[in-house]
Amino acid sequence: MGIYENHVLPRIVDLSCGSAMLDPVREQTCEGLHGRVVEIGFGSGRNVPFYPGAVASVTAVEPVDTGWHMAGKRLAAAKVPVERSGLDGQSLPFADNSFDSALSTWTLCTIPDARAALAELRRVLVPGGTFHFVEHGLAPDAGVQKWQQRLNPMQRTLFGGCHLNRDIRAMIENAGFEIREVDRFYESRTPKFLGALSRGVAISV
Ligand SMILES: C[S@@+](CC[C@H](N)C(=O)[O-])C[C@H]1O[C@@H](n2cnc3c(N)ncnc32)[C@H](O)[C@@H]1O
Numbered sequence: 001m002g003i004y005e006n007h008v009l010p011r012i013v014d015l016s017c018g019s020a021m022l023d024p025v026r027e028q029t030c031e032g033l034h035g036r037v038v039e040i041g042f043g044s045g046r047n048v049p050f051y052p053g054a055v056a057s058v059t060a061v062e063p064v065d066t067g068w069h070m071a072g073k074r075l076a077a078a079k080v081p082v083e084r085s086g087l088d089g090q091s092l093p094f095a096d097n098s099f100d101s102a103l104s105t106w107t108l109c110t111i112p113d114a115r116a117a118l119a120e121l122r123r124v125l126v127p128g129g130t131f132h133f134v135e136h137g138l139a140p141d142a143g144v145q146k147w148q149q150r151l152n153p154m155q156r157t158l159f160g161g162c163h164l165n166r167d168i169r170a171m172i173e174n175a176g177f178e179i180r181e182v183d184r185f186y187e188s189r190t191p192k193f194l195g196a197l198s199r200g201v202a203i204s205v
Helices: 005-016 020-030 065-071 074-076 115-125 141-158 168-174
Strands: 035-040 055-061 082-084 098-104 123-137 177-186 197-202
Touching: 005 065, 020 098, 020 123, 020 197, 055 197, 098 115, 115 123, 115 168, 123 168, 168 177, 168 197
Parallel strands: 035 055, 035 098, 055 082, 098 123
Antiparallel strands: 123 197, 177 197
8 A cells, every 4th residue: 555545544534433423323323232243344433432331341443553643532522442353354364253343434435355354244143143333335316326337337436446336235135144223325415426324233144
């Protein structure tokens, strides 16, 4: 990874994904996390303030050092222990059945092989463990989808491999999770091609 991916992009992501307008959806996504939690694509730790009291510990998986450093203040104020361990959601260095919950926010768009990452999450979650997610992806409307397909190559180039057109629900189900709840909506202050969100909880069965 070069200077752009290591130093510039994490700051752009922190500004866009870190907007306070997304805090309510982050809080809702984190509801119900419990026990030992693994978070993939930890970024700059924007979810840390929303980990509920039932969380015993968080293991953060993040390839880019800059994000972890930018998380400093939030980590210092964290109510639960958070440690960074693992650099790649596609290959997690953890034993089977070692977590009770998993969290991914705006990350399945970027991981090159998201299917591998979901298979890894399923492997490390206990049976019945919960996977909490909010992701942007393929819009429900054909008109928006057309723009997503057009803009996808540019998005991938400019934003570290971020895809606009991944079908989040289908990917999670195809990985063997059972969807417990999912809301699909457009984030009202984001252009629709980028703001088609899926937020929910899936169960590792
Ligand atoms: C758009 S950012 C979202 C960051 C954070 N989850 C948030 O909600 O603000 C995507 C994150 O995924 C991380 N990422 C990219 N490839 C990854 C991989 N293979 N495994 C884990 N995380 C990855 C990026 O470094 C980045 O921090």
